[in-house]
Amino acid sequence: MTPPPNAPLNRRTLLGGLFAAASVPALAACSSGITSLDGQGSGGGAAGGSSADGLVIGTANFTENQILGYLYAAVLGAAGVKTTVRPNLGTREIVVPALKGGDIDLLPEYQGALLHYLDPKATASEEGEMQNALAIALPAGLQVLPYGVAEDSDAFVVTRETARKYGLSSLADLTKQNGKLVLGAAPELKTRDVGVPGLRDVYGVRLKEFKSLDSSGPLVKGALKKGDVDIANLFTTDTDIVSEDWVILSDPKNLVPGQRVVPLIADRKADSTVRKALARLGNALSTKDLTELNRQVDKDKKDPDEVAGTWARDHGLTGGNKAGKKSAKKSGDE
Numbered sequence: 001m002t003p004p005p006n007a008p009l010n011r012r013t014l015l016g017g018l019f020a021a022a023s024v025p026a027l028a029a030c031s032s033g034i035t036s037l038d039g040q041g042s043g044g045g046a047a048g049g050s051s052a053d054g055l056v057i058g059t060a061n062f063t064e065n066q067i068l069g070y071l072y073a074a075v076l077g078a079a080g081v082k083t084t085v086r087p088n089l090g091t092r093e094i095v096v097p098a099l100k101g102g103d104i105d106l107l108p109e110y111q112g113a114l115l116h117y118l119d120p121k122a123t124a125s126e127e128g129e130m131q132n133a134l135a136i137a138l139p140a141g142l143q144v145l146p147y148g149v150a151e152d153s154d155a156f157v158v159t160r161e162t163a164r165k166y167g168l169s170s171l172a173d174l175t176k177q178n179g180k181l182v183l184g185a186a187p188e189l190k191t192r193d194v195g196v197p198g199l200r201d202v203y204g205v206r207l208k209e210f211k212s213l214d215s216s217g218p219l220v221k222g223a224l225k226k227g228d229v230d231i232a233n234l235f236t237t238d239t240d241i242v243s244e245d246w247v248i249l250s251d252p253k254n255l256v257p258g259q260r261v262v263p264l265i266a267d268r269k270a271d272s273t274v275r276k277a278l279a280r281l282g283n284a285l286s287t288k289d290l291t292e293l294n295r296q297v298d299k300d301k302k303d304p305d306e307v308a309g310t311w312a313r314d315h316g317l318t319g320g321n322k323a324g325k326k327s328a329k330k331s332g333d334e
Helices: 063-078 092-101 111-118 127-137 160-166 171-177 196-203 218-226 272-284 287-298 304-314 323-327
Strands: 055-058 083-086 106-110 142-144 154-158 182-185 209-212 231-235 261-266 328-330
Touching (some): 055 092, 063 083, 063 106, 063 287, 092 106, 092 261, 160 171, 182 218, 218 231, 287 304
Parallel strands (some): 055 106
Antiparallel strands (some): 106 261, 142 261
């Protein structure tokens, strides 16, 4: 049963690990996850849920995911769906089980990262292939809706000075300094394939040390600036990469999969109203837009809820009114 919108989220019940994958027929491959606004998605089953009593949107613990959560709330609110946003819940290891367990109903996700979480041995890399693979790998009761235009991938970044000092332009070049370099990243990158294990197995990279910091946040970026780490794992939509003249190491062996933004939703809430509203957002939101929204929150210190609501109104997704903003409330609001 889905708890009331403001019911406390018991994290102890959310750490049960991965759920058994559900075997469902793969969909025919397509060149784009954005189809007509006909309520189609991937995985789970046919549309049969209902958002009539509202839904709870959860987000992971980094800026961009919170922005996406409030964008979802804005467009759903404009479509007449009451929403509660529970931001900053934690990593995928927390939020996906929370969705499965009914503590939340909807998550902003990223194709490649979600697929590799569910199936570490997955080899799909093209957007349509990954959408089909997700349909097979997702636990029963969950589905992904059509993926959007916007994309945000992991990137391994070094300062311009470090790149010149060690002759680094790609991840393959890191082997020239095996045992000498320190990587800073979110704690989960120590064990995820798109992290220390992948660097080792795909490229043969051996690190001097791994430092657990944050997800493209002030800790890891501060450590890179100070020289406390030599390599930082950041998101490609992070505006500091350009402003600080940092170097993204190329990935010739495709360690990092494509990361189109995709809604992950419980079947119980996936009705046509929700599907159509999120498909409209997916068609409208570009990578450039997402990067700019990140900048407004991280640099200008604006509230994620405010920047999301403003962007949605400016792009005609909330009918030129504040319906989306008024319908969404943060967990804990009265």
